[in-house]
Amino acid sequence: MELNLADTKKWMNLFVEEVEKNKSNLNELDTAIGDGDHGTNMDRGMQAITAALEKKEPSDLAELYKTVAFAMIQKIGGASGPLYGTAFLDMSKKAKETADLTELIQVGTDGLKRRGQSDVGMKTMIDVWQPVATALKDNKFNQQAVDEALESTKDMVATKGRASYLEEKSRGHLDPGSQSSAYLFGALIKVIGV
């Protein structure tokens, strides 16, 4: 599936809206197993995305993803900044070759794995990104796939990131990074209408 520039921009704008609307939910999730600021940090990144896109209209997909990446790297901080930033930066590089969404999401997921030196099952945002990438490949991408991926993080024990210090106690809580990623892909679904 290919996603053109206009729809990708719509996707990013919807993502921004979703995160801003759910900022306190992300903070609450992060209070349970982290330090309570994932919503605040993401919100700062979202404002930066909006400002950057208003300042300069991206001329192609690669530029759009790069703009989003830089806004997030420079404004989010914490672990989420370099993670989201790396994913979108790698997607930007790939977008020079292809507009295929399946390939782009997989490249973004691989970027997350590299930057965080982590993989699926560690209770991180990869646990949403990889299932979404796989669902896209299998033509099974829809809201249910996103919800199930997010829900799967609840019973995981964190082995990477701040929540890993809680070990067993991290079980029973949704991973905040997975939740913000679920907003990202929920926004995508609204754009492509599956």
Place this chain on the structure above:
Amino acid sequence: MKKIINKTEDIVPEMISGLVKTNPDLVKEIEGTTAVVRNDEKFAEQKQVGVVSGGGSGHEPLHAGYVGDGMLSAAVAGEVFTSPTPDQIYEAIKAVDQGQGVLLIVKNYSGDVMNFDMAKEMAEADDIEIKTIVVDDDISVENSEFTQGKRGVAGTVLVEKIVGAAARSGMNLTDLAKLGQNVIDQTKTIGIALHAATVPAVGHPGFELAKDEIEYGIGIHNERGYAVEKIKPSNQLANELIEKIMNEFTDKSGSFAVLVNGMGGTLLMEQYIFANDVLNELNDKKIDVKFSKVGNQVTSLDMQGVSLTIMKADDSWIKMLKEPVTTIGW
């Protein structure tokens, strides 16, 4: 939540602005960032390896309070409990590089490690030689492949003090990184909380403890520890924490350094009582403490509690710990 602030999003820039305005002879802001760099006269003359550290805000006076002659060359302040971004760290690296390279002192938290890593890549693209040491002194966390590894907590300030002294004496980057790693390997910390901190953007304490409960093994970002127990008298707490830390050292001979660190909401009075118990107990155990320090060095906002750091230090390190510095916070 009552706090003397304006808007939560302005907390860090306004704090830095106030810090710089009240200490203009020591530090200046790096333009366009929330990082500070040395502004003393010696800085331009001394051609030394740059030493840069940073992290989330709320651990005061870490790190900006330790910028000055004999400690850090620059410090980068992230948002409250949130690591600084790579572009800001990169600006700090450029501001302190004098052609001898730059050493980054990073606390072992995933966000800090990743952002400093990205900044390192950016600086290396400019042909600046960079080495990184990661402080992981917190023994309350198992260092296994199943966690992020041990956290960097209060011991960081002792690492910054020793590395800063060595950098001032002209040590090269490779040796400085080696020294820093040796110091980290001999530094062990454990902390307790009586009351969790309130992150301004959240507005309520990070976790709840009953009136007579304390939490063992907390981190410096409101992370819960490994056990909740009834509070005990200071001397019993001291015994328990010392027991845990000294078990980490196979060789208990030679010199040691001790840091009793307040978490932000605990009076110096209590910190000194606890320090008194710690030093008495170590004396009873025939541990030779040659350097000790008490105070709020690496706080966790307004958390009530203390941490205890013990370092097995050779005599050259003790000397470096005792050297005078010109900073806001040491």
